[in-house]
Amino acid sequence: MRQTTWTISELAREFDVTPRTIRFYEDQGIVSPARDGRNRVYTTRDRTRLKLALRGRRLGLQLSEIVALINLYDRSNASTTAQLRHYADTLDAHRRKLEQQRRDLDETLKEIRRQQADCEALLRARLDSAVHAGAPSSSPTAVAGVAPDPHLIAK
Numbered sequence: 001m002r003q004t005t006w007t008i009s010e011l012a013r014e015f016d017v018t019p020r021t022i023r024f025y026e027d028q029g030i031v032s033p034a035r036d037g038r039n040r041v042y043t044t045r046d047r048t049r050l051k052l053a054l055r056g057r058r059l060g061l062q063l064s065e066i067v068a069l070i071n072l073y074d075r076s077n078a079s080t081t082a083q084l085r086h087y088a089d090t091l092d093a094h095r096r097k098l099e100q101q102r103r104d105l106d107e108t109l110k111e112i113r114r115q116q117a118d119c120e121a122l123l124r125a126r127l128d129s130a131v132h133a134g135a136p137s138s139s140p141t142a143v144a145g146v147a148p149d150p151h152l153i154a155k
Helices: 008-015 019-027 044-059 063-074 080-132 140-144 150-154
Strands: 034-036 039-043
Touching: 008 019, 008 039, 008 044, 019 044, 039 044, 044 063, 063 080
Parallel strands: none
Antiparallel strands: 034 039
């Protein structure tokens, strides 16, 4: 026989989250358990809504997007086509945002690699000139006493 109600501990164990996480979703109105004395009792509806919320979080959706999607699916008179269109649009917008973030990160990483290469080249040049000037290459002041090149910082 299929289970029709769950405790907070059972749901936490099933979805590998803490009871605090489930209480957070309760505070957000995503789940609304009944009470049996001091115990929370979750229905199939609550379990499904929690599952959808956790899926949305794994996808990186904002809480407001998650709530809107869950509420759209919760309307029994809403068109399935409209629900799917809204979900597809939300996923498309989120994917485009993540792709832009990836492009931004790639550009930042490329700039960091350029700056590192420039810095290493300047350090090698300074160490080489210190060695040729007679300073011992193992001397801590040969490296620590080198002032940063203002041209490197301006790049």
